[in-house]
Amino acid sequence: MNVNQPAPPGVPYGQPQPGYTGYQSGYGGQPGPIIPPTPYGAYNGPMPGYQQLPPPGVPRAPPSSGTPPASTTARVPSGQPAYGQFGQGDVQNGPSSTVQMQRPPVSQPFVPAPVAPLVNQPAPFQPYGPPPTSTQVTTQMAGMQISGPAAPPPSALGYGPPTSMASASGSFPGSNLYGSYPQNLAPPTSLAQVHPGAQTPQRSAPLQASSFPPSAAGGPRPPSIAGPSMPGQSFGGPPVSQSNHASSPPPQAQPPMTGPPGPPPPMHSSQPGYQVQQNGSFGPARGPQPNYGGVYSGAPNFGSQPGPPQPPPPKRLDPDSIPSPIQVIEDDRNNRGSEPFVTGARGQVPPLVTTNFIVKDQGNASPRYIRCTSYNIPCTSDMAKQAQVPLAAVIKPLARLPPEEAPPYVVDHGESGPVRCNRCKAYMCPFMQFIEGGRRFQCCFCSCVTEVPPQYFQHLDHTGKRVDFYDRPELSLGSYEFLATVDYCKNNKFPRPPAFIFMIDVSYNAVRSGLVQLLCEELKSLLDFLPREGGAEESAVRVGFVTYNKVLHFYNVKSSLAQPQMMVVSDVADMFVPLLDGFLVNVNESRPVITSLLDQIPEMFADTRETETVFAPVIQAGMEALKAAECPGKLFLFHTSLPIADAPGKLKNRDDRKLLNTDKEKTLFQPQTGFYQSLAKECVAQGCCVDLFLFPNQYVDVATLGIVPHHTGGSIYKYACFQVESDQERFLSDLRRDVQKDVGFDAVMRVRTSTGIRATDFFGAFYMSNTTDVELAGLDGDKTVTVEFKHDDRLSEDGGALIQCALLYTSCAGQRRLRIHNLSLNCCTQLADLYRNCETDTLINYLAKFAYRGVLNSPVKTVRDSLVSQCAQILACYRKNCASPSSAGQLILPECMKLLPVYLNCVLKSDVLQPGAEVTTDDRAYVRQLVTSMDVAETNVFFYPRLLPLTKVPAESSAEPPAVRASEERLSKGDVYLLENGLNLFLWVGASVQQGVVQSLFSVPSFSQITSGLSALPVLENPLSKRVRDLIDSFRAQRSRYMKLIVVKQEDKLEMLFKHFLVEDKSLSGGASYVDFLCHMHKEIRQLLS
């Protein structure tokens, strides 16, 4: 198969040799002269193994670029070797026969130069032997990362991966292959790469590195390039890589590239991407370098050293040849978007979240409610352990449905309540087996036999189905609702309709920023849109108002009052609610008083000079108010600053960047005090959900403040440095949505499963007081709970595995209901079945949540490493057990998981796990909590943003333009792009975009006159403008939070911000590029396999 394909590359390797020689010579020659060796050494030291690879790759990359596709294959090998070196060089060496053979020699020569003794001692391969190399590698890695900013390391990284990528890609032709894979080899789709000489090269790389610097810098490379350029495609690459490895310096090489005109061309073609990644500078270097200059200071140096002919570095993986998320998404859309997804069959893998499809509920819950990491569960725990594929379901019990799909039917069983299994208490569902003519039913979860209640009895037809099968939603549908009886209510009393309490910070900051004025104005109209159930005339929700700074002000807005009354409670240490009657009121009845109040609040505090605020007492107050009113409800908290006033829950500023990358970093994610946790518990007990709107100008300790919203199923919104002019729209939009959305209160969710597996772990925004019940003070259609399952017994292939998620909640009209979702999964005894029925997006959702929770307890690095190793294990297991035999050098990915590496890499380099310098502690805590309750679609786009070119498609077309991969090399200077990740929205304008486009979008004559950082497009009557604005609107409509638009001009300062989201590129904070990471992954896998 593909695997075989790599073989050909082998040939190319052969070619490279010449290149090698060339390099060698170069190395040999130059090493002497320049001091750099030491620095390189340094790099080597720190760099982790997998990065080392990159370095070598880098140099190759350039050449590869020069050499088009062919080169990729050629490079592949080279890359592989590199992996081999790192991980299991020896082993690999063994297997990778031909190519490696070839290389070794080459590498050897290199080796000698730098670390002659070591290299020599072992066999050509041996020298690279794991121990030394690995260590070196790692060290290098570290170095690279650390020195990230410096030109050399980054470049090295970038290169490294490219090479590896190349290998991968080699085996995996481009996207086409993918396309084909599914068809042909669907399941085992794998990317095979030959790891020929790679090992050697790698090893040599480190070694060389030391020696290299000089050499690399010097002319040697150029020559090699020149030479290799031709062969380079195939062989030149690898050799180069080798040398590169040695010389993480490759970057240096590039700088030179900039100089020479020759190299550029190739660069453009394929390399640009790489350049972008880390050396983005390189690409642009020629022209734009100045911008990057600062960052890549290293470059100049390089330039100085060797100077001109450097261009050679060429060899790299062709990004086009590695699995492309865009392609996968497109394919799925094309293949599955057209027809409805019918949920009747067990264990069906639904279409991707990015695909628009209609669901027909025929007995299983819609994927909008439940998505699983795998729809085929291993029968035994041994298998599960072997595969390491997490078994998890991402459940969104109250998910909103598209208008075409009907909401779950409400079933009313009257006073007797829903029919349930006597033993496990599972609710009646389509999988229950009626026996004995319908007099009893056997529970599909625990097999217990229960009498059918007389009023529920019905005869069975000849197939054993009840006659009323189609009349009863609970027998024929996957999702439905029961009306709960009083037994399901707190204190055995039917709940009262919920209440919303608006609690507004009126301290100096809030008033000055205009927030108070804005909010009060908005609330006047917003109160007309409180959620109402069904077609109800008016909302049953009552409202209350509190303002606060250091003290709390409650308002009596009873309808009988001529004017509102304010009641100040200063005793924040012992919060209580000062009034009963008139605090929570019906909006329509009290409208004049409320309006008067909202008019007066901004005035009253216009001159406030109070800067201190309290926080916990505010929540306590809200909770107490709900308690006093004996109803569930939601608090809307609008808060501006760290609560430093003397009160319970008082916080201090503990933000300390010095903690980053230390064992104590986790404390930044943990709450400062345990107080908020117990407060959250009380809130949950009362059914008090807290939504927090933050408007901080500085550190507010989101990690602590967010505890209560998080545990009560609330949301946090954060508007840093809020300014009415610029943030008004975003805030108001979020607020409106948040107020209007349908919420379930005082909810308890229980997940029941077939005997054999058990829900063991839960992720999301909720509180758990025991191990099985997920308690949610509030739950809306955006909140997701991820549940992990573990085996506690065997499953049978016949029975499959069933999941029933029951959510007991109070609707916004105060009705107590049970929503039931059922899902049946297949069980397998063959690992291949497991891998064939996986859902990578869901997997990533789980992994991200798992990792994000991990940072609370472990250093970030540990978390990253364990993520990588788990994925490596998953993939290695596949490789070992499912893939057709092939060369160890080949990277083979299961079709369903071929995006795992790229997505995982995105998770790894997300702000939480690998923060950049500009990411604040609050941001990280904020994102961490956000992600915790995201659903699959959200995590998907959050980690891998959507990037759409805007001018490629005719402006008249209504179709969404095809997305491009999130990499700088995909950006054309002449185009305009829209990027979104669910939280951010950028409009990137290329420097040489047509004037006409500029004119029609921005209404200014030229690129230079576009205001950078613009947050809205002018409303212009032309197709392009309209189309872009429509597109933006449609993006916003798809997301639960309003995305503020930021217009970014190419080469503008803001572009840094934008580039952060080009996730396939190397990130400034040290995150690997896709290609690099893939190489690394490959190496890890090989290590496991050996």
Place this chain on the structure above:
Amino acid sequence: MATYLEFIQQNEERDGVRFSWNVWPSSRLEATRMVVPLACLLTPLKERPDLPPVQYEPVLCSRPTCKAVLNPLCQVDYRAKLWACNFCFQRNQFPPAYAGISEMNQPAELMPQFSTIEYIVQRGPQTPLIFLYVVDTCLEEEDLQALKESLQMSLSLLPPDALVGLITFGRMVQVHELSCEGISKSYVFRGTKDLTAKQIQDMLGLTKPAMPAQQTRPVQPQGQPFISSRFLQPVHKIDMNLTDLLGELQRDPWPVTQGKRPLRSTGVALSIAVGLLEGTFPNTGARIMLFTGGPPTQGPGMVVGDELKVPIRSWHDIEKDNARFMKKATKHYEMLANRTATNGHCIDIYACALDQTGLLEMKCCANLTGGHMVMGDSFNTSLFKQTFQRVFSKDFNGDFRMAFGATLDVKTSRELKISGAIGPCISLNVKGPCVSENEYGISGTSQWKICSLDPTSTLGIYFEVVNQHNAPIPQGGRGAIQFVTQYQHSSTQRRIRVTTVARNWADAQNQLQHIEAAFDQEAAAVLMARLGVFRAESEEGPDVLRWLDRQLIRLCQKFGQYNKEDPNSFRLSDSFSLYPQFMFHLRRSPFLQVFNNSPDESSYYRHHFARQDLTQSLIMIQPILYSYSFHGPPEPVLLDSSSILADRILLMDTFFQIVIYLGETIAQWRKAGYQDMPEYENFKHLLQAPLDDAQDILQTRFPMPRYINTEHGGSQARFLLSKVNPSQTHNNLYAWGQESGAPILTDDVSLQVFMDHLKKLAVSSAS
């Protein structure tokens, strides 16, 4: 004797002083043998329409420990412009302003008729009066409405520049901010949590202003009103606002389930009121006026739990030590009272409820600060309404009959020392040389603070003669006492009233008759009664009675004329003749007897007894009984069951009650409607006469007495029957059926029996 009576009356009118002895025994030993201590009832601010205040400052003795005020008793050397202090004999130069002084041109304070003189002092900031209403909202709708109206009405009675504040309480305590437009603001406190003054001020946002206030007060008194302007506002500025606010006051909204009392946070509300004033206006005249309609049921100062099935403590419970909350609550209110007194504010308690409201525990708030205590059945009664209105009554000058923050400084000549005082005051703990170790009442000091007083506030001040037994009668033959009362007049002026009195010394061994003749038995009875009541607050009732009896017997032994062991020979001189009778009625009075009274009532009665002037006190001890008949003009009759005759109308004034009692025949006549017949117009007049007289009393007395109109056989007649001397009871059957009087169904001893025993004991040599 007539001369003495006139002398006493004259002195009382001029100086507001009544001494138990108007000639003083010259030695300590003799003085103690007099049984009744040398003491006086002082009414510091006795109304003196004839006494215009002088507009300058008093001249003080220059000796730092003396500082007595120049007075008519001083010897003056007009040539040398010197005067000699009559207390310490220090010779003092007159101040420059007195340069023109001569025998012919004397300053007022040297004229004998100005033994009492009032100075207006122009110093210190003038802060307006402050009235802080603390209003219970756990009332019945009717009551609350009546109270709201009374309060609204009171706004019009206040001086326009007075500051008013409003605190309401129920389950929570709300401090209302009065300055806000458009929205009414209040600060709310939990009713269960005791807060320190500091916390309260912090929470009310008063802390910051308070600091500069203390520093800058002398410099910038004007800045001060601004500080607390949020809670205390001049009446003229916010009366509309406040009227509305009061109008909108609702009953406490928190639900009261059946079988429960409403949760009432009186303790915290008072504490906050005290804290508020403490932080904003220390040492200026301020009244905290507490209106409560029931007992505090939660938080500090709670008197009873909210379970209705547990009744509020009775005397029985207290004796059995069964009053769970009493000690703690009392401690809380005492602490508050002391703080209030320290700051010169006063607390009035207006408690209107059918059941007890915890006056027993709260009494110290009024007692120690000179505040009023009013007890009624409901706010919707004229008793409360008129009493409350009368708080704001004005004197002949149009000034309020109230003064604030007074200090009373007593100076004595060397032969005397000060034993203590009993009245609405607290000690300032000024221990000078003239402070005796022999202690009566609030003792150990020569200065007291009276946070609030009115023209009738009267203190009993007790002295000790310290002259040695064999020492000669002191030089000049007179002992002198000076009372210096500094206070804030209701016009916010600072004033000083100085009263200097002197009495002759007499050697008790050979001039006993003089001393005897100068005995003021009325004053003595009241002074002894105050001692008794003061003791009763802390001791068991029977002990006090025993002590009183012993004193009476000793007095009789000392001053009676009798043959040993011959009770029939016992005689008392005129100046003592009424004294035993006073004691008899005192023993029966609610001040010493708790039977039939709730603890609250006892506290209420005692409160008033300890502050009223002599006349009123005597009425309290021995109610007055007038008889109306066709036989002649109305006449006072004996407070005796024999006075209850069928053809009489009786009017009894016990101070707390005015009872009109129609005799059996009269009642029948009235029932028959004779008063409406033109020919019996005289009967109509007869019926009307006591009503008019009662009206006169009702009009003037504070607090307004309970007005009872009853007749023979009426249930309310018990008020009369319980007061009269039970000379005829069901026991002395021989009286049954006699034409006079009505038998009283009681086992109490009658005055006759009492006197018989007294005589027996007095003449007995055994005791």
